[in-house]
Amino acid sequence: MDRIIELKEVSFSAQNQEIIRSISFQFREGTATALAGPSGGGKSTMLKLAAGLLVPTGGKVFFRGRDIALMNRRQNMEFRRQSAVVFQDSALWANQDLYQNLELPLRIHFPQMTRPDREKRMHEVLAEAGYKKNLLIRPAQLSMGEQKIIAFARAMLCRPGILFLDEWTESLDDESARRLIDLVKYRKEQRDTVIFVSHDFRIIRNLADYIVIILGGRIALTLTGEEIASDAHLVRRIEKGIAAYEI
Numbered sequence: 711m712d713r714i715i716e717l718k719e720v721s722f723s724a725q726n727q728e729i730i731r732s733i734s735f736q737f738r739e740g741t742a743t744a745l746a747g748p749s750g751g752g753k754s755t756m757l758k759l760a761a762g763l764l765v766p767t768g769g770k771v772f773f774r775g776r777d778i779a780l781m782n783r784r785q786n787m788e789f790r791r792q793s794a795v796v797f798q799d800s801a802l803w804a805n806q807d808l809y810q811n812l813e814l815p816l817r818i819h820f821p822q823m824t825r826p827d828r829e830k831r832m833h834e835v836l837a838e839a840g841y842k843k844n845l846l847i848r849p850a851q852l853s854m855g856e857q858k859i860i861a862f863a864r865a866m867l868c869r870p871g872i873l874f875l876d877e878w879t880e881s882l883d884d885e886s887a888r889r890l891i892d893l894v895k896y897r898k899e900q901r902d903t904v905i906f907v908s909h910d911f912r913i914i915r916n917l918a919d920y921i922v923i924i925l926g927g928r929i930a931l932t933l934t935g936e937e938i939a940s941d942a943h944l945v946r947r948i949e950k951g952i953a954a955y956e957i
């Protein structure tokens with residue numbers, strides 16, 4: 711299976727603190743990988759490094775064998791178009807209404823697209839994600855859960871092939887969460903690559919082919935979906951908390 715994103719001895723430091731310590735990992739095309747582990751372990755930071763949103767202070771990140779740091783503008787735009795990113799804090803543009811939040815990625819990546827075509831695509835992703843309300847309001851006028859739904863819909867607009875998702879169902883009601891999990895499952899069945907952070911072992915068991923447990927900025931353990939499915943004892947130990955990660 712092809713590696714699509716590869717981290718080679720990647721480190722990341724900020725404010726004299728080493729947050730990621732020489733992580734090497736290959737994400738395989740068409741698979742789903744969960745980044746799990748306790749709070750503050752470095753999951754979100756690793757996800758942002760893999761997505762090219764943070765620049766490593768050591769090591770390299772490759773997309774289809776190409777060093778992300780050395781991509782030219784066109785290659786970088788293409789990587790961005792192929793990547794969907796949903797941040798832990800949703801990160802919608804606060805000073806733009808929802809219509810503008812959704813329209814901008816299409817304007818940037820598909821400048822030839824007509825306004826009716828943009829609106830058609832916007833309504834498709836909103837219907838899939840289950841948002842039915844007004845678009846002429848700003849993100850601050852939405853609940854946290856609604857912001858997540860819009861952020862997810864926005865991430866899917868440009869038909870990405872790699873999904874980087876950080877706790878994308880947190881603070882959603884069960885029905886909305888179910889919907890956003892099923893959408894990701896469907897994307898995986900369509901051979902998209904999914905890299906996601908979750909604390910929820912039900913989601914991990916449902917989606918992940920590989921599980922990477924991050925502890926203190928390092929990979930403490932990697933597991934396969936089958937290992938998780940077949941070893942209830944292991945799952946219980948992982949669910950129990952930090953001590954259990956040190957298997």
Ligand SMILES: Nc1ncnc2c1ncn2[C@@H]1O[C@H](COP(=O)(O)OP(=O)(O)OP(=O)(O)O)[C@@H](O)[C@H]1O
Pocket residue numbers: 724725727729747748749750751752753754755756798
């Ligand atoms: N830009 C930054 N400057 C300084 N410290 C940072 C920065 N970004 C993250 N950290 C620190 O790095 C550590 C890892 O943060 P990260 O957000 O990656 O953890 P996480 O595993 O995603 O945690 P959670 O499960 O709570 O979301 C934390 O201790 C955090 O305070």
Ligand SMILES: [Mg+2]
Pocket residue numbers: 753754755798876907
């Ligand atoms: Mg996090």
